[in-house]
Amino acid sequence: MKILSMVLLLITFQSFAKSQDGVVVHILPDQLVLSKSCVARADIQSKEFSIIYACIDSQNTMYFYNFRLNNVDLVSDFKKNATDVVVNKSHFKSYTLYELTAKNSDNKPIKFVSYCTKEVCLDLVSDDEYEKSIQDSITAQLQS
Template sequence: MKILSILALFITFQVSAYSQDGVVVHILPDKLVLSKSCVARADVQSKEFSIIYACKDSQNVMYFYNFRLNNVDLVADFKQNSTDVVVNESQFKSYTLYELTAKNSDNKPIKFVSYCTKDLCLDLVSDDEFEKSIQDSITSQLRG
């Protein structure tokens, strides 16, 4: 199943296309349109295969969409590497939604939102506070 999921992520990366509205990403079971400011990167050599889109919001704050396999317990990872971790877990349609806030080793706030199906996750992360409209855009597009 892991090989099939990696193939699905790789195909997602390959079939991403630009439209008038932005970058179209096909992620099972939904299609998302990301901002035109997003640039895709894939690291197939890393231990955890993922596809990352680096973007900037209207305030020039960098944020990232990370499409990855759902094979890592990120909550435990955050609790191990951060302080003051607050986790809100809920169901959103066919997704499990994790909203995490924490402080990194430099005591800077980290916001992390993850939409997960059984096999795949979309993580939205930034070292700074990204605009709420970015998360709202994802939420409005997810139908699954």
């Protein structure tokens, strides 16, 4: 049943998502318009339900928008799997904003930004440094 629900949600989500200006997403209280390069994926094997948009910026760097339920302690999870973890927590409108920097097991820097409401989170993550304009675009679109 979980797989069927996720597939139906993803199909419905995609049918409303296409736009001339990009991909329109209606999961957070605010509508977000993502780059046309973004493609939705659902990980049906994951323990936690999420919808992931894989995107490519103008420098051909792949980055991801992960829309998930807000039921995971992200900070503790990061501290278990990374070193030199620094967390900046702030409030932005009705969102709690977490900006995390760390080093992975290969000693490569990781930057992670998460916008959370009580119910859902949007995680912006990349293996490399994504363009700052991507985070700025999200922040500019959040109205609630």
